[in-house]
Amino acid sequence: MREVAVIGAGSTVFGELWGKSFRSIGIEAGAKAMADAGLSGSEIDGIYFGNMSASRFINQTHTDALVADYTGMATRNVPAVRTEAGGASGAVAFRQAVMAVASGMQDVVIVGGAEKMTDMDDDSINMVMNSTTDAEWEAGMGVPLASIYA
Numbered sequence: 001m002r003e004v005a006v007i008g009a010g011s012t013v014f015g016e017l018w019g020k021s022f023r024s025i026g027i028e029a030g031a032k033a034m035a036d037a038g039l040s041g042s043e044i045d046g047i048y049f050g051n052m053s054a055s056r057f058i059n060q061t062h063t064d065a066l067v068a069d070y071t072g073m074a075t076r077n078v079p080a081v082r083t084e085a086g087g088a089s090g091a092v093a094f095r096q097a098v099m100a101v102a103s104g105m106q107d108v109v110i111v112g113g114a115e116k117m118t119d120m121d122d123d124s125i126n127m128v129m130n131s132t133t134d135a136e137w138e139a140g141m142g143v144p145l146a147s148i149y150a
Helices: 022-037 063-070 089-102 122-130 135-140 145-149
Strands: 046-050 080-083 109-113
Touching (some): 022 109, 046 063, 080 089
Parallel strands (some): 046 080, 046 109
């Protein structure tokens, strides 16, 4: 296995970003990471993107393909992978990217993660977040299912 290094990082501000789309937030962070690393898009071999629930928060599925397409990497046939692991989605994307580089499958990858929860009301956000719990186990511990999904 090869050694792996993080050579750049980028982040957006956290908060209620009403004037920014999910796409623009993710692209901004990725562009900052690439600038920090001194890379261009032509040097990227793979995209790993962690996202828990864009399908429910903003009615957007296939976020990995969206990122690849919007950045122009889809036309270069750069593979894009979305990981979903609840609150650990970004961490799992990072792990998958490390494994891809360590194995020699890819040389330079970009890893990202994003959620856009602020476009929903609090009850809807809580319902989506509660769906990441194990409802059957919670009920066995005495937590009423109605409170998990309400």
